[in-house]
Amino acid sequence: GAGVSQSPRYKVAKRGQDVALRCDPISGHVSLFWYQQALGQGPEFLTYFQNEAQLDKSGLPSDRFFAERPEGSVSTLKIQRTQQEDSAVYLCASSLFIMGTAKNTEAFFGQGTRLTVV
Amino acid sequence: GQQLNQSPQSMFIQEGEDVSMNCTSSSIFNTWLWYKQDPGEGPVLLIALYKAGELTSNGRLTAQFGITRKDSFLNISASIPSDVGIYFCAGRREYGNKLVFGAGTILRVKS
Numbered sequence: 001g002a003g004v005s006q007s008p009r010y011k012v013a014k015r016g017q018d019v020a021l022r023c024d025p026i027s028g029h030v031s032l033f034w035y036q037q038a039l040g041q042g043p044e045f046l047t048y049f050q051n052e053a054q055l056d057k058s059g060l061p062s063d064r065f066f067a068e069r070p071e072g073s074v075s076t077l078k079i080q081r082t083q084q085e086d087s088a089v090y091l092c093a094s095s096l097f098i099m100g101t102a103k104n105t106e107a108f109f110g111q112g113t114r115l116t117v118v
Numbered sequence: 119g120q121q122l123n124q125s126p127q128s129m130f131i132q133e134g135e136d137v138s139m140n141c142t143s144s145s146i147f148n149t150w151l152w153y154k155q156d157p158g159e160g161p162v163l164l165i166a167l168y169k170a171g172e173l174t175s176n177g178r179l180t181a182q183f184g185i186t187r188k189d190s191f192l193n194i195s196a197s198i199p200s201d202v203g204i205y206f207c208a209g210r211r212e213y214g215n216k217l218v219f220g221a222g223t224i225l226r227v228k229s
Contacts, residue, residue: 042219099215109160
């Protein structure tokens, strides 16, 4: 597709259940980011990949959160033993470049996955 | 939590009016970005600023990178109904490429 694709769009999980959220970046994009957006807030950084290497995972809130990008394209964000505070929209963004230096080098965001933990 | 202070939180204005919103930080950023997010969608980049003092326009939108590198503002001139949405500022520090976002400004336009 032309843009960053995320699936599922909506996920309802029972507390304690494990979930996996998928991101298909734009083909050939080197950089991939995951952000968490709580209701009424701006996105908050979770983790960053450059190709298959996870270079920054400083934003992952706990060891229940795990992300991978094994072949440098599709990425999966996994949340184990979900809790109510994990309810949020999870946004994926990808960029052809390692660092933005002009508007057309910045990352494109997907539509997000809305996770609701009940 | 958020490290950028974005104001105002919300605005309800008349169609045709100009809009101004800003973002401040206690620390320096070397890039400032402004995004718009519609319901159920991801943020879409409006303007990117890379140099202190830089003033950049995109149609009816104008944004400036503060000279201290700790603030930025976005102006929208002659607002129209499709300007409705949530506007976010975002900053990127000198080292690293992750973005720090403000909490957003909700813009509503009366036609």
